[in-house]
Amino acid sequence: MVRFRRFVASSPIFSGYEVFLDIDIHNTLDKIINQFYDNLYKLLELYKFEVLVEELKNTRFHIHDITMDDITMDHIESNNSEKKIYVCDKCSS
Numbered sequence: 001m002v003r004f005r006r007f008v009a010s011s012p013i014f015s016g017y018e019v020f021l022d023i024d025i026h027n028t029l030d031k032i033i034n035q036f037y038d039n040l041y042k043l044l045e046l047y048k049f050e051v052l053v054e055e056l057k058n059t060r061f062h063i064h065d066i067t068m069d070d071i072t073m074d075h076i077e078s079n080n081s082e083k084k085i086y087v088c089d090k091c092s093s
């Protein structure tokens with residue numbers, strides 16, 4: 001079974017960007033963050049957003065106040081794929 005979760009940027013520049021990731025493949029917070037970053041990077045590069053690509057290189061995304069367990073446990077309820085999980089770059093934590 002493929003389990004997708006919805007990850008959304010909480011960011012001064014990239015707010016609103018969202019991607020659905022399979023949490024069985026991306027099964028740690030680091031893998032999720034890396035994939036979130038890579039998807040955005042490829043998207044910006046594809047459409048030649050050169051300034052935004054440079055901005056993204058200086059961006060350090062992180063997920064706080066939520067653990068991988070929180071993300072996986074959520075699946076017990078069926079329609080949680082619509083729930084937003086925020087990936088932040090607003091603070092330095």
Ligand SMILES: [Zn+2]
Nearest residue numbers: 088089090091
């Ligand atoms: Zn933060």
